[in-house]
Amino acid sequence: MAARGHVQDPNDRRLRPIYDYLDNGNNKMAIQQADKLLKKHKDLHCAKVLKAIGLQRTGKQDEAFTLAQEVAVLEPTDDNSLQALTILYREMHRPELVTKLYEAAVRKVPTSEEYHSHLFMAYARVGEYKKMQQAGMALYKIVPKNPYYFWSVMSLVMQSISAQDEKLSQTMFLPLAERMVEKMVKEEKIEAEAEVQLYFMILERLGKYVEALEVVQGPLGEKLTSELQSRENKCMMMYRRLERWAECNALSCKLLLKNPDDWQFYLLYFDSLFHLIDQSWTPPQEGAHSAEGEVHASTAQALSFMEDRIATEEAKESKHLRGPYLARLELIRRLRERSCPEAQQLGEPLELMFQFFVKFGDKPCCITDLKIFLDLLTPDQHVQFINRLMEAVPLCAPGEDGVALPGDTRALQRHLCVTQLSRSLGQQHALNTEGKLGLIKELKAHYQHGLQFGKSCLKTELQFSDMYCLMAAHVYVDLWLETGESNMLWQCLGLLEEGLSNSSSNAQFKLLLLLLYCRLGAFEPVVDLYSSLDAKHVQHDTIGYLLTRYAESLGQFAAASQSCNFSLRFFHSNQKDTSEYIIQAYKYGAFEKIPEFIGFRNRLNHSLHFAQVRTERMLLDLFLEADISSPLEESVKSMSLCPEEDDIPWDSLRDNRDLTVLVSWDPKDRQLNEEHRQRSLEEDTLWLRLRSLTLRLIGCVSALSHPPASRNSEKTTENGVAAKPSSLQSLLSQLENTLNQATQFSEKQLQVRTVTDRLALSSGCCQCQLSSLQLPLHLQELEATGLGSLLHTSLYMLEKCKGDLLEVKDSHSMTQHFLLENLVYFVETVCIVLWVSNYCGSVLRPLKSSLQKKKKKKKEARNVDQSFSSLQSLLNQALEHIKSQELSLTALELGALSLEAEATFTKTAMDKVQSSYLRSLQEIGELLKKRADTLKSLKI
């Protein structure tokens, strides 16, 4: 834990056992030991703080805080107390209190370098940039060390970055920072590389590119040595900003001669070349072309430069570089875009790509390389191109099944590449059903045959022929989407299960399986698949959506809880973690990383997925627990849900999902593009809005029956009562609007078919949840008749859940997995109806017993009575339906299916789906049963 000073102080000896207990997690003993010590030494403040840490860690936050404040008001200046308080405040997530602590300490000991430095870091943790600037200077005055001075300069840069007013940033903060550095430059006090980096960063932000360039090229630039090519890269950046295309061109030329494989410099070379051509640039009469040497400013020069690069490669015996060959294709593309006839001089793309394939076709990345140049081919060249490549693949004579197979892994890789290119050109999609089935057969043959090459592979390695298996699965999915035949999907799942059994580390198999099982409504197998991916930390944000999107809506509540927790734990640790490293970046002078880290922290805090799991987790807790294990208002209270507060940053939500994690060789027009991404984000945001409003409305209902007392004192007294009907009304109209938007959105989507559509909209659940949440409003006017019509809708919804999830027809097994999702939303709706009914009951109950009340009110009370009975029978109906589904699922003998001998893996997949449905039904049934039990106690 804390550093305990170098000199052995008797107090250190006394405190040591408490430190040890805390370090070992023995908080109780730490508290006891501290108490013992405090009896003898009343003034040993640090013991109090250590006790407070023990209390904090045993969940006694209030006590811990009070105790800590007792010490803090004394404004301690001993290391032990200060460090212990810092740890405590950090654990309490109150970093601002650390600043107060050290402000007091430096007041008392104004010459302490250590305390000033702690104060600076404390400000850094909470982002108090102005105070950091001052603290940095104060430090520098006490101890004139360069880093302190530059901490202060960087704090000015941070003020400029965080300033709302761009003008203020450009005319005040940055110029001030610049002057501070200039002063050091003039006094020749610049020491470290970091200081030059910071100077460059300031000039760049000021738009002073000429000055920035001078710094890099001048004597200060000589300090830029850590990063490779640091000076060249920075010069290049400035040339581009300054549009000094001649220098840009000459420098990329130089760098390409040094490394003819660095793609970024080809792009810069071409960019600058065409700018120069457009400007009709001519070299100066005498002297060098540019500060960076020779410039190419004509197509002819570029052509000859490219030909030289290629000739150099051709002259080599082996180990050819790919860069020059691909750059030639890139140049053709650019010349064609400008309708330059010279494009032809470089050769015919088909021929060039063929040559590339001959050289590099046995590399797995050949497909990635060529894919981006396929649009250089005309559609009528496609067949010719593929045939041409196929001729260059050495295959053995066809066997009995008519499939010619490769003799080694290089030939296999080549053949695979042609197949991938063929798919990318849309040739596979153009096949009819029969053609596709034939293709699958061929791919399977290649897959099986290729397994022999990987017999000695470790289980952490992939099989050489895995990609054939994956592609066959893709063709199955194509067929399934086209024909709707579930048999295609079963075959696909079987094939992938088989692939996984041969290659247990293949993440692509797992990801596709995971997605397809989810599409089938079977979440159970997904849990194992996801955990075998060993996704951790940031991956809970980038691919966690694969899990959290489906778990709850498929009725696997326990798994849903767990997967939300994984993600939430990651997001919650982010805030604390990043602050620590912002401070480290100051210490090590990695100034350019500071804004980067802050941007990263925001990206995670504003993550769409974070908002989703936060909302879903709370809803789930309410659906599972509220009014079952504890009353609704208790649950709402424990999650500190405040209906007035919208904690989702709607305008700055970040979509961090990795939507390209699944490999695809689809042709361009079928690939995921920016529009799809945008649409999916829009859809998910709408859905999140619905869910978050529903959640807040549930909070309102709870607050209606139990207006919060003064517990959350400040908040409630300031804003008035927590959930006045007015906030209920406003949330309701927001929900109604969002629902309309969502309905319109999904109608529009029907024409384009989406990946992530949610059934709750079409099944009417959302509408029903809305109308039930409207009830409390009507009840204000004692109109409980709404409950009756609500029950009617619920009954209709239940009808939509009825049907067989899995059945066997004509020796094919069919699923109606959407019934499962409908059932889950039905149960959610039942929960809401019950909470609202509970509230209605609590309002009407007193009326019933009072005989003096008007007749109408009594009638309403009677209506509610009737409604409760109908509700009871609705739940019973639902429970019966679930029971019967469970029975028929259990009785279903999938073994009776006349599956072919090789289809054992398909059978495995079916068994997994069957078992998953059963489990979902059980979890849904259990929840519904619990709800039915609470209803009994609800009756008036």
Place this chain on the structure above:
Amino acid sequence: KLTVMTTLRAFTCDDLFKFNNINLDPLTETYGIPFYLQYLAHWPEYFIVAEAPGGELMGYIMGKAEGSVAREEWHGHVTALSVAPEFRRLGLAAKLMEMLEEISERKGGFFVDLFVRVSNQVAVNMYKQLGYSVYRTVIEYYSASNGEPDEDAYDMRKALSRDTEKKSIIPLPHPVRPEDIE
């Protein structure tokens, strides 16, 4: 001698959102955010990523400089090196290692070292080809999670030009325990 064809640049935080194709490999560890941030804050020049022309991340190397100069133990260390399956067999790992060695040379390191699972023959052989040799075996360096036994590591080293006599790479006669390494 290499066929990399790529853009090599400094790794940034945003790359953490894009590196799944590299990190879903079973031998590549995805660390907690603090771990990456620590390297980015302290040794940003040692964290390099390779990007393909289509924008896909191909692989990355993450390293640091540490050790006492006085005891001639100042050296570059390879913490992580990984290449996505589709970008293997291009010499990318070798290129990234070469860059790390170059940075370590500039910092005046005596050698570069790395730890590798004894079972990871592919990697061990690659490092041998790049001039690394086994300096010592570290017993049970990798702890297993799923009930399997812990695994030993090779500590492999390559001398840099500052170590003219190549003293730093003379193999130790006996294996060491994780708590004995610095």
